[in-house]
Amino acid sequence: MQTTQQLPAQIKRIWALSAVGSLCAGVVITAGLAVANHLWSWPLWLVWAALGLTVAEFLVELALVPYRYRFSEYSITDNAVEIQSGFVMRKRIAIPIARIQNVTLKAGPLMHWQHLEQVVIATAATTHDIEGVETAVATHLRELIMARAMEVQDNDL
Structure with a gap:
C-alpha cells in the first residue's frame, strides 16, 4: 500500500x-x-x-x-517512509520502517499559525522531516509510522 x-x-x-x-x-x-x-x-x-x-x-x-511545492511529496509504505523534493535537483529519501526510532512533531509560531506541523523522523544515524502537514494529519502520521515501526520490531524478536 x-x-x-x-x-x-x-x-x-x-x-x-x-x-x-x-x-x-x-x-x-x-x-x-x-x-x-x-x-x-x-x-x-x-x-x-x-x-x-x-x-x-x-x-x-x-x-x-x-x-518547491510542486515537487515536495511524501508517502508511507509498509516498509519505508519516502520523502521526495525537487525535479532538477531531485532528492528522494527512503527511510526503512525498521530503522525508525522516534517520530516528533514540531511547530514554530508560523507553522502553528497555519495549523501545520513538521514531522521529524529519527533513526540512529540521522533525522529526516516532512516539512509541514496539517496538525491532524501529522498526528495520524506519527501514530501510523510508530505503529509500523513497533510491528516490525516485534516481528524481529
Whole structure:
C-alpha cells in the first residue's frame, strides 16, 4: 500500500514568509555595513553588494516557492517512509520502517499559525522531516509510522 501525498497549500505561505524573514535579515546586515561605511570608511561597494545579494536571494527564494511545492511529496509504505523534493535537483529519501526510532512533531509560531506541523523522523544515524502537514494529519502520521515501526520490531524478536 502506497499513497503519495503532497504537502498542504499553506506551506507555500510559510516558505514565502521565510523569504521575507531572509530579506529582513539581509536589510539589517546591509544597514550595518552602511553604518560601518559612514563611521569607519568601509568601502561603499560592500553596501551595494550586500543589498544586491539580499534582493537577489529574496527574489530567487520567492520564485522557487511554487517549484518547491510542486515537487515536495511524501508517502508511507509498509516498509519505508519516502520523502521526495525537487525535479532538477531531485532528492528522494527512503527511510526503512525498521530503522525508525522516534517520530516528533514540531511547530514554530508560523507553522502553528497555519495549523501545520513538521514531522521529524529519527533513526540512529540521522533525522529526516516532512516539512509541514496539517496538525491532524501529522498526528495520524506519527501514530501510523510508530505503529509500523513497533510491528516490525516485534516481528524481529
